[in-house]
Amino acid sequence: MKKNWKNRLLGLILLLLPFSFTACNKEKEEATGMEYTCPMHPQIVQNKPGSCPICGMDLVAKQPANAPGVAVSTDLDYLLQPSNQAVVSSVQTTHPVQKPLEQEITMSGVVTYDTRRQYIIPARFGGRVEKLYVQFNYQKVSKGQRLYDIYSPELVTAQKELLYLLQNDPSNTSLIAGARQKLRLLGATDGQIRQLARTGKESYTFSVYSPYTGYVLDPAVTATPTVAPASASATGGSEDGMGGMGGSSGSASSTTNAPVSAPQGFAIREGMYVTTGQALLKVIDASQVWAQFNVASNVAGQLKKGTPITISFNQVEGKTLQSSVHLVEPVYEEGDNFVQVRALLPAKGNPILIGQVITGKVTYATGSALWVPKDAVLDLGGQSVAFLRMDGMFKPIGVRVGQRADGLLEIVSGLKVSDVIAANAQFLVDSESFIRIADTNR
Template structure:
């Protein structure tokens, strides 16, 4: 038997054995040999807790950079071509999520340290809060009591009874003597009307001439004297129309004046105005008729009582304040125009206001806060919203409740310590 025939018989036998094995497996329900366990899709997946940045950091290609020249980058180790230093590997390091921190954490202060810091506390109170407006005012003339003296006819001043401005005058006091041709002509017409009228004639013509003299500013006593003496007068006295102070004096002896010339200005000082500027946020507290008090540096300890008379219609665009006019009685004439005065306008109190002492409030420009005492040496800054301020107390709109204990002395150091702790926690 040849070698080729032997090989063919051996292959045929192997093929027959394999076929017999397949038939047996089919009859017995056996699946045949099981494959070796290999990696699954689940094994290839990243853990559920792994973020995209962590997965990228784990599988990224390394990058080598120079510590001194970060622009030198390559994907394999080596040296820097500029300085010769060994390149170091740089990988993406995922950042851990920053824990949420309190903006103002609690601060623990021992009893001894509280004594050293002179820590004092007070309670948040609820009650009426007075609405008071304090302002600096300026005393001014009462413009409704100013009198301007003008001649009724053109003429010359023949004599003056005053020497200078600032002199007090009484009503009907003679201020000057005026010679006016028109007034002299009116006197002649008046005398002619008296002569023509007679004792039994109608009084129409004399009364008309008398009224002309009155309109020209001739005083009634002078008219009666002319009627009695039947003689004219060359000069007519110029009388003061009211009591007051001569605040302006333009007349001089021998001066020619016309009806447009203001010879004298007389101001009555029995009542004075006080002008104050009220801030825009205080306008709702002020209304006409409110009581006002005033003190002036010239008379320490004295207080004048007046009232709000008028609120002007427009605000000053630069200072954002409204001018308010007050009226004060001045019987002794102690109040002089242009004096400075400290004014207090007492408004209606606001009921049921939550208030704290003014010294407890911390104002940084970005927030307003107080330090709340939690007990057992624990303190915590609390942001608040404030309202009006009066008599050393500040209204709190939110952030505190009545009965809360707050720090009124040493609170700035506690607030600083809380801010430092918050900063350290954010860094960590």
């Protein structure tokens, strides 16, 4: 009987012992001010463990506000899980390959006028336009073709001076030569001067002839397209061998490069008075034009003067021309990140329209370089990282990348051919962890 009483007392003590430890732990936790919250409902905060009254999940301890943070290490170990430690993992690996590659640059562009072949015809003397022989923009003219007739008191006076010398002082060759030169400087041709000397009668209306061959425009019309589109597709053809200025094909609505609201007539009119030096007409020689391309800045360094370009016309299927880089503009347009590249195109005999959308392709060799798959490098914005395998572990290492080609990245520095790296750098980054970072700027 006495022995049974002792056994019962011992069993009761053992039964109450866990409850006493739990009570002590709870008193200790409450004394330290530990708080618990629900991971899904942070508004639930208690001073003891338990369950969330909303979702039933176990409450977890909150990190105190004065808990020390984890300092960011300079060797990129903070990227790994757990932080600041090497991760041992049997992930797929690869290694850099040293080899040359052939790159192709595809450029979108547009056909524009050669600005060196644009000519302004000014008024060399003041007067009144009596007759205008060109009526609309993009009218074709040839060298020596009559453009307009003008009455000018200044020109009439110059003619009379030459006739007076020829009739009254024919032996004074120096004065006669000066009078002839004055008429030339005023725009008279040698044929007009010879006719004046032969007839002995001045003309009160003087004809002005085109000194150039091309297409005539009002000086206010902007003939050169200013924007090269990113892409377009259309079909069409040229109406003549000189480029069909101003017109586009039946799909012209797909491009926005033709001159906008260009007037059909000219600012000068018959009966209008003009002053010396006033720009009256513009003549553009379109026998040779420019192919103007926008090239991304990261590949523009591969283009030099003389680099071959294969040009295809989006409006003419299957038609290509061979040209070469004539000029790489050394400046950027404001707000753009593109370099403009020009190539010369012979317009005669080719289906070329000003404002026509074109595509240029350039092939070049990169030379021997170190290449890795693009997935093996992690771009952190300010730096690039690869994960190097060392003794079965992966350690992050900073690398400097260069060109990109066919899913590969050029490694300028940071890796060697003998290195083994993780094939997927993103796999080794713990995107789920929330690490409290210490404020190192204080």
